[in-house]
Every structure is written in structure tokens, then in C-alpha cells.
Amino acid sequence: MATASATFKSREHHRKQLELEEARKAGLAPVEVDEDGKEINPHIPQYMSSAPWYLNAEKPSLKHQRKWKSDPNYTKSWYDRGAKIFQADKYRKGACENCGAMTHNSKSCMERPRKIGAKWTNMHIAPDEKIETFELDYDGKRDRWNGYDTATYARVIERYEARDEARRKYLKEQQLKKLEEKNNKENKENELNDDEEDEDVLKVDEAKVDESKQVDFAKVEKRVRTTGGGSTGTVRNLRIREDIAKYLLNLDVNSAYYDPKTRSMREDPLPDADPNEKFYGGDNQYRMSGQALEFKQLNIHAWEAFEKGQDIHMQAAPSQAELLYKNFKIIKEKLTSQMKNAIMEKYGNAASKEELPKELLLGQTERQVEYDCAGRIIKGLETSIPKSKYEEDIYINNHTSVWGSWWKDHQWGYKCCKQTIRNSYCTGAAGIEAAEAVADLMMANIDRKAASEDTHAPAEEKRLASWGTDLPADLVLNQKKLAEALKKEDERKREEKDERKRKYNVRWNDEVTPEEMEAYRMKKIHHDDPMKDFLH
DSSP states (O other): OOOOOOOOOOHHHHHHHHHHHHHHHHTSSOOOBOTTSOBOOTTSOHHHHSOOGGGOOOSOOOGGGSOOSOOOOOSSOOOOTTOEEEOOSSOOTTSOTTTOOSSSOSTTOOSOOOSSOHHHHOOSOOOEEOOOOOOOOHHHHTOTTTTOOGGGHHHHHHHHHHHHHHHHHHHHHHHHHHHHHHHHHHHHHOOOOHHHHHHHHHHHHHHHHHHHHHHOOSOOOOOEEEOTTSOEEEOOOSOOTTSOOGGGSOOOTTSOOOBTTTTBOOSOSOTTSOTTTOSOOOHHHHHTSTHHHHHHHHHHHHHHHHHTTOOOOTTTOHHHHHHHHHHHHHHHHHHHHHHHHHHHHHHOOTTTOSSOOHHHHHTOOSOOOEEOTTSOEEESSOOOOOOOSSOOSOOOTTOSSOTTSEEETTEEEOTTTOOOSTTOOOOHHHHHHHHHHHHHHHHHHHHHHHHHHHHHSOOOOOOOOOOOSSOOTTOOOOHHHHHHHHHHHHHHHHHHHOGGGOOSSOOOOOOOOHHHHHHHHHHOOOTTOTTGGGOO
């Protein structure tokens, strides 16, 4: 048996190995045994019997051909739906603020949002859910019947058996009543002869045969079709071969999804085709049109009535369910008409009057608004965007507005106190008055200082840059100020590259000196310059 050993084998050793394999195939030599004591078939090809080199197999073995990965046992266990593990009496730290369960937080809570959560009321604490994890393989993840409990189908069988038993009992009672009526007529009239008695016996036998036909659901009769010429043939109840299957109408992968198990295709496979030419537009075309909607309403009414305690079932007694639904609609129409009449008697009918008051005429509008029974607007106004479960409009440090609601002198701040320092404590109207007083005092000091400087020494005129890209011929620059401007320009470019050094509020200086303008022109990158890639 060949192995994955990397040792060198001579030509003589290789010849002996071939002779030994031929002897094993002929049955002259004992069969090779693996590490588990199992015999290895000598007729297995070498490419199957030889193990890969990375397994480092020193002994003959077929373990690399066996299924060495154990499949997860997903068929014997499944999620325990609706199981609870612990019921707490009071709120615990770290639990859901809405329902009080420890297995999730308030953002992942699937219960109805309470007006006051369990964290504050300490009442109606929800039990902790049972959390399980399973490692499923490819088939286990896509098995739609995985976790199905077959014992639940026993209730369906019991219900049908009870219905059949009640039907048999009812038929027997009806037959006994008919026989009693016939016997009473015979005793009163005394005019029946023996032939008529034989006919009665035959009728009773026919009634028994009819009962057996009604009860026996397992018996399937072959339907026979007769023609005028006397020939017979079976009725075809399968799909005609000329009909195109649903999944062949559109072979595009991204077209309507076809479920092979239920043979259903909900969406339209050819949405862009002419509706007058196509004969199939998806199952939803039939489910949402015609009498399907009425049947859907009938099913919903049967479910709601069954939940409220009425003995009604759409499949077991469809005629009873339909009759109850008709009575329900009649009673509902009567109640709505009575309510309408009561409201009109109490408040009057404005539509019946010829002249309307001016208050209504001035308040009329062409806009139609519809309301439900609770007074909520159904149609007529724009739908309001609901707030998310995340935190919104939270004001910190006693502020009544958010950061960025105020802007002044190229600075962001709070509108409530007009402060430009983020995360500062709100000072309210007093802070605004104090800031205005400080600003007024500063302006007064500036004016007083400017007035004193005007009296003592003449003001030095600032040299400001007033040219564009072209330099004037008589420009004289201060080399010391130019060096300082070049350093400032380098610092500004480093701050632009590193966004972490940016500040919230940026001050802009509109007064540019000739040295600063020359530094900007010298440091500016010209895209047309062929040597711009060599700049450091």
C-alpha cells in the first residue's frame, strides 16, 4: 500500500512493492491492514489509496477517504420556541428598561413600548427568554421542515375523526326517523302488501349504501367519459403538455422567484410585457383581485370569531362560516346606520340645509381629511416621520438648545446662552447680559486707547496687499517679515493636512500684508510646473 512518506525508494524496493500488490490482488498474499485493524481492498487505485503529503501518514490508511468531519445533529434538537427560563419579581440592574428582561436591551426589545418602562414602575416584569445556538450545515439552514413537531398534526386528525363520527351518527338518526314514520303510516293505513314491504327493505339497503359512500373518503373512483359514438375514455386531470410552466416564462435569474415545493410564483415574471397579450401575471394577480379578497375577509372573520370563543371553522364548516359572515355584515350595517342617525339627530345634518352659516362658509376648504373611529387622521395630511428609538434632542449642561444653533463672527455656539465654548454650562439670560456688558466695556476701552494714541502719536499706516497674481515693479519687501510669513504658511499647510489639529472655530484675517501675499505665492503649488513632483 502506498503512503505519503517522503523517504527515497530504490528501484529494487519499487519492484518488490509491485510484486506484492499483484500477489495481494491475486489472493496469494495477505491483505494489508490499516491502523484500526480493517482490511484494505487491494484493487483500490493508487490515486485513491495514497494519502496526501500534508497528512504525514506513516502507515497505510484510508482515513483520508472517510468522512472525518462530524455533521451537526440539527434534526434532533431545535429552538424551544417561546420558552422562558426565569421570571423575576422586580427590576434588575442591566435589564431591558422597557420590559425588564435580562436577555436583551431596550433597543432590541420586541414588546410594545410602554409609556413608563419596567425600570421605573417595577411592575409586569417580562420573563427571560431561552437563548440557544445551533451549528447547522448547508442542508440544515435551508430545511423548511426543520424543527417541525409532527405531534401537532394529531389534533387535526382528531378533529376530522370527530366530524366523521358526528356525520355517521346524524345519518343513522335520520334513517331511524324515516323508518319510524313509515312504520306509523303502515299501522294507520294497513294497506301495504308484501311487495311494498320488499321495496321498503330495498330502500333501507340503498340508504345504507349511500351512507357508506359518504363516509368512505379513501375510495377513489375512476371517472369515465362517454361520447356519442359509444367509445369511452378517462378524463385527463393533469397539466396539458402545450402549457408553459411558470418557471420557463422568464429565464432571468433576477426575475420572479418560483417556489418548487408549493409550485407558486407570487410576482409577475414578465412585468414589462403587454398586459393584453400575457395570460399569466403572477399568483398575486389572483390573490388580490376578484372574489379572492372576499374569501380573504371571510377567513379573517372566521379566525377572529374562533379566537373570541365561537365554534366556527372555515374548513370544517364552510357554509356555517359564510352564513355567520353574512349575518355579521348585516348587523354591522344596521349598527352603522343607527349610529349615523343618532349623530344626525343630536348634531343635525348640515347637508340637508340650504343656507349654511358664515362660520362654516369661511372655514370651508377643498382639502379632504379622513379620520378613523379613534379620531386619528387616516388620509389627507402628510405622514409624520416617527422618531427613532435612539436618543434625539438631548440638551446637556442645562442648555435649552443644541451645539451649533448659533453663529457669530465665524464661530459656532449655543443659542440659549450665546456661548462659543463647547460642553460649557448654560448661563442663560444672565450670561448673555454679562457677555454684552463685557463686549461694551471692551469696545469702550478700545475707543479710549485709540483716542489716546491719536493724541500722542500718529497712527502707522498698514501696508496691505492690493494686487492679484501679477507683482508690481516697485515692490519692496521686508526680508524679516517675509521669513516669518513663510513659517506661518508652512504651519497652515501642516494643519490642513492633519485634520486632527483642526479647531471648531476658525478665525479669518482679511487684512493681508505684502510679505504674507508673497509667502502664499511662493508656497503655492503650480499644477503646470513640470518639477512639482520633486518638491518635498
